[in-house]
Structures are given as C-alpha cells and as structure tokens.
Amino acid sequence: MDDIVSVNLGARSYEVCIGTGLLARAEAQIAPLLRRPRVAVVTDETVGPLHLDALRAGLGQIEMVSLTLPAGESTKSWPHFTRTVEWLLEQKVERKDIVIAFGGGVIGDLVGFAASVLRRGVRFVQIPTTLLAQVDSSVGGKTGINSVVGKNLIGAFHQPTRVLADIDLLGTLAPRDFLAGYGEVAKYGLLGSASFFDWLERNGPALAQGDTALRQEAVRRSVQMKADIVERDETEEGDRALLNLGHTFGHALESATGYSDRLLHGEGVSIGCALAFELSQRLGLCAQEAPSRVRAHLRAMGMKTDLSDIAGDLPDADGLVALMAQDKKVLDGKLRFILARGIGQAFVTSEVPADTLKTLLQDALASRA
Ligand SMILES: NC(=O)c1ccc[n+]([C@@H]2O[C@H](COP(=O)([O-])OP(=O)(O)OC[C@H]3O[C@@H](n4cnc5c(N)ncnc54)[C@H](O)[C@@H]3O)[C@@H](O)[C@H]2O)c1
Numbered sequence: 001m002d003d004i005v006s007v008n009l010g011a012r013s014y015e016v017c018i019g020t021g022l023l024a025r026a027e028a029q030i031a032p033l034l035r036r037p038r039v040a041v042v043t044d045e046t047v048g049p050l051h052l053d054a055l056r057a058g059l060g061q062i063e064m065v066s067l068t069l070p071a072g073e074s075t076k077s078w079p080h081f082t083r084t085v086e087w088l089l090e091q092k093v094e095r096k097d098i099v100i101a102f103g104g105g106v107i108g109d110l111v112g113f114a115a116s117v118l119r120r121g122v123r124f125v126q127i128p129t130t131l132l133a134q135v136d137s138s139v140g141g142k143t144g145i146n147s148v149v150g151k152n153l154i155g156a157f158h159q160p161t162r163v164l165a166d167i168d169l170l171g172t173l174a175p176r177d178f179l180a181g182y183g184e185v186a187k188y189g190l191l192g193s194a195s196f197f198d199w200l201e202r203n204g205p206a207l208a209q210g211d212t213a214l215r216q217e218a219v220r221r222s223v224q225m226k227a228d229i230v231e232r233d234e235t236e237e238g239d240r241a242l243l244n245l246g247h248t249f250g251h252a253l254e255s256a257t258g259y260s261d262r263l264l265h266g267e268g269v270s271i272g273c274a275l276a277f278e279l280s281q282r283l284g285l286c287a288q289e290a291p292s293r294v295r296a297h298l299r300a301m302g303m304k305t306d307l308s309d310i311a312g313d314l315p316d317a318d319g320l321v322a323l324m325a326q327d328k329k330v331l332d333g334k335l336r337f338i339l340a341r342g343i344g345q346a347f348v349t350s351e352v353p354a355d356t357l358k359t360l361l362q363d364a365l366a367s368r369a
C-alpha cells in the first residue's frame with residue numbers, strides 16, 4: 001500500500017507518494033496535474049537505460065520527451081544547467097507544463113533549479129530514483145548547482161508539485177550509492193529521533209539487504225521528519241538548519257575532493273555526522289557514548305566515518321576551515337554548526353571555539369597517517 005506524506009506549505013503544498021509499482025501508475029499520478037498531455041523528462045545516463053522505458057509505458061497517453069545527462073555530481077554545474085534550460089526551451093515547455101526530474105539528487109537539484117528559472121518558473125515533479133533522493137533531496141524545495149567555490153552555492157527554493165518515490169527503483173542501485181543514501185537516513189535519527197536511530201540499529205542491515213517493507217518504512221519516516229521541519233521553516237531561517245547535521249564538514253570535504261567519486265555526498269554526511277558528534281563531546285555537550293554509538297552503527301553498515309576513509313590528499317585543518325567559510329549558514333562571518341546533546345537532540349550554534357574546531361580536524365587528519 002502507498003504511504004502519503006503531505007507537505008503543507010499553503011499554496012505550495014504537495015504530496016509525497018511512497019510505494020511500490022508507482023512508475024507503472026505514473027499516468028494516474030501525473031495526468032491530473034497537467035493542462036495538456038505532455039511532459040519533459042530529464043534523467044541521467046545510468047537511470048535512463050534502466051528505467052526510462054518503464055516510465056514512458058507508465059505515462060500511458062501522456063506524451064514524453066526526454067533529455068539524458070551524464071551521471072554524477074559534476075553534472076550539477078553551469079554547463080549542464082545551461083544545456084538543460086536551453087533544451088527545455090527548444091521543447092517549447094510552457095508555463096503551465098510540468099517538467100519531471102527522474103534520477104537521484106543530482107538530477108533533482110539541477111532540474112528543480114532549471115524549472116525555477118524557466119519562463120520565470122514552471123512546475124516540476126520529482127521521481128527520485130536513489131535512496132538519498134527519496135528520503136531527502138526530492139522533498140523540501142532546495143534546488144541548485146555547485147560552484148568551484150563551494151557546494152550548492154547557486155540555486156533557489158522551488159517546491160515540487162508532487163513526489164513519486166517508487167521503492168522498486170532502489171533495486172538497481174549500486175551498493176555504494178545505496179549506502180550513501182543511508183548516510184542521510186541515519187542523519188534523521190541523529191538530529192531528531194532517538195527511537196528512529198534505535199530502529200535503524202535493529203533494521204539497517206536487513207534494509208540494506210533489500211527488504212522492501214523496511215525500505216518503505218525508512219523512506220516514510222525520513223520524509224515525514226523532513227516535511228515537519230520544512231513546514232516550520234521553509235527557507236531555513238532557523239530550525240531547517242537541523243537538516244544540515246554533518247553537512248558543514250561534509251560539504252567542505254566534497255569541495256576538497258572536487259565533487260568527484262572520491263567522496264559521494266552521503267559519504268561526506270556520514271563522516272560529517274561522526275565529526276559533529278565528536279565535536280559535541282569535546283565541547284562537553286554530550287556523553288562519550290554518543291559519538292561512539294554513532295560511529296559503531298555507521299561502521300556496522302559499512303559506511304565511511306573517518307577522514308582516513310577518503311583516498312588521496314586532503315587540505316590541512318586551516319584549508320578545511322577556509323572551505324567551511326563558504327557555508328550558507330555563515331552569519332556575520334561566523335560559522336554555524338549543528339551539534340547534539342545526545343542522539344536525536346541536535347541544535348544549531350555559532351558557539352564553537354576556533355581552536356577546538358582546528359584541533360578536531362588536526363586529530364582527524366592525523367588518523368590518516
Ligand atoms: N535538495 C536537497 O534537499 C538535497 C538533499 C540531499 C542531497 N542533495 C544533493 O543530492 C546529490 C546526491 O544525490 P544522490 O546520492 O542521489 O546522487 P546521484 O544523483 O549522483 O545518484 C547516485 C548514482 O546513482 C545512479 N542512480 C540513480 N538512480 C539509480 C537507480 N535507480 N539504479 C541505479 N543507479 C541509479 C546515478 O546515475 C548516480 O550515478 C548531491 O548533489 C547533494 O548535494 C540535495
């Protein structure tokens with residue numbers, strides 16, 4: 001049975017439909033949103049060959065045109081953004097049409113941003129195909145691309161009109177990409193729900209092995225937590241920053257590794273969560289057991305948790321702090337972090353002494369030697 005999570009944002013409200021066999025039912029889900037029976041779909045070179053025919057079939061009487069972009073984080077960049085916008089214009093996508101983002105977080109972020117500027121804004125539907133995109137990036141309306149200066153620095157808030165999360169699509173994911181998405185799943189437990197983290201400790205291995213019911217439950221609980229936060233604070237004036245747990249570290253590491261497959265986003269989040277809990281403990285905010293438990297679970301799942309898990313050179317501690325200085329949470333020139341008083345008890349603070357941060361990073365870098 002499908003789960004429906006509503007994201008209540010007044011005129012920008014929408015539903016996230018989570019279930020199996022959704023692609024085959026795409027026509028029924030999307031036709032009511034359309035003024036004319038035509039959609040423009042953007043996907044990537046991995047997802048396209050695997051699933052585009054099934055989407056076309058599922059769309060039934062709805063005509064579909066499609067653009068296929070290269071797979072991977074480097075696609076979230078100006079050249080592919082420009083290409084996507086120009087292609088949508090060539091296809092004569094109108095103000096009342098719908099664009100479909102059919103892929104992982106890279107496609108979702110890029111296509112959502114393209115939709116936000118096309119003819120000053122057209123609607124888009126997210127059909128997320130990775131665990132990460134189903135639990136996180138397809139919901140909440142953050143869209144954008146990377147800059148050489150930093151991660152996600154160019155973009156817009158643009159909410160989707162509907163999200164269709166088909167759990168079956170996760171069956172073709174490479175194990176590494178599945179686990180990267182698990183980094184964001186674990187994040188939800190760590191930031192706001194000790195009971196969800198307990199549940200993940202018990203069910204994470206079976207979920208990774210492919211249990212569909214557990215996957216659907218993990219997606220539903222994650223999306224519900226995200227929807228609750230986004231409803232309170234759509235444009236990140238306050239509480240929404242909680243969803244950034246682990247990201248100040250993670251984004252700096254992604255930037256340091258050139259947005260390459262040396263480090264996937266969800267892997268950076270996993271390492272970043274471990275560092276955020278370690279920092280919390282060093283500042284006396286949480287007990288020693290908390291960071292140990294975080295690392296133990298992520299480790300048990302086969303996740304990256306340490307800087308030594310990243311191959312190749314990294315900047316020194318000052319270099320990493322300089323990369324963090326581009327974070328969008330910086331206020332009056334001061335970094336803000338998401339720290340925790342325990343598992344499920346995260347909060348936002350700018351009170352992190354520079355020397356504690358530097359020592360933490362130096363120690364983490366030393367573990368690579
Ligand atoms: N907007 C947000 O709120 C938000 C939240 C979290 C992450 N993000 C962004 O999301 C991006 C990461 O997303 P991601 O992890 O989905 O990466 P991704 O989109 O690069 O997908 C990962 C890999 O999986 C492949 N893939 C996708 N679906 C597949 C399937 N069903 N079967 C087989 N292969 C498949 C892709 O081709 C790609 O190679 C980052 O850019 C991150 O910044 C955005």
Ligand SMILES: O=C(O)C(=O)C[C@@H](O)[C@H](O)[C@H](O)COP(=O)(O)O
Pocket residue numbers: 136140142151152184236240241243244247328
């Ligand atoms: O939706 C949010 O808010 C998040 O922070 C979710 C994050 O997982 C995601 O990676 C987001 O793109 C990061 O946002 P940013 O504003 O730090 O770029």
Ligand SMILES: [Zn+2]
Pocket residue numbers: 136184247265269
């Ligand atoms: Zn993220």
